[in-house]
Amino acid sequence: MELRKNTVYLVESPTDTTVLLAAGAVYNKETGYVEWWDTVRGRMKKVERILCNTEDEFKFTNGENIYIFTKLTLENFKKKVRDKVVFGENLEFSSDVELQEFYLNNF
Numbered sequence: 832m833e834l835r836k837n838t839v840y841l842v843e844s845p846t847d848t849t850v851l852l853a854a855g856a857v858y859n860k861e862t863g864y865v866e867w868w869d870t871v872r873g874r875m876k877k878v879e880r881i882l883c884n885t886e887d888e889f890k891f892t893n894g895e896n897i898y899i900f901t902k903l904t905l906e907n908f909k910k911k912v913r914d915k916v917v918f919g920e921n922l923e924f925s926s927d928v929e930l931q932e933f934y935l936n937n938f
Contacts, residue, residue: 839934840900847896
């Protein structure tokens with residue numbers, strides 16, 4: 832999966848509990864870094880090795896942690912994100928597009 836700046840991703844890691852969402856994510860092959868904005872700050876992680884790069888998932892390790900990027904959808908928002916974001920219980924979306932637009936326009 833090619834990370835795209837105009838897409839919001841769910842970011843999961845079995846060992847780094849500080850990650851959740853990514854907007855503006857890019858993988859710069861020249862520098863070897865993945866960069867993105869979460870809802871609070873910019874982040875940058877060195878890619879030591881890409882573990883999976885499919886149509887649905889981009890997974891890499893920086894040597895310490897594994898990071899898994901998947902496109903944020905209504906389904907994974909409800910299961911994995913809603914309870915972890917401020918006012919998440921009040922957020923209602925009718926489509927993946929509406930959800931994506933909300934995060935792209937507000938963060």
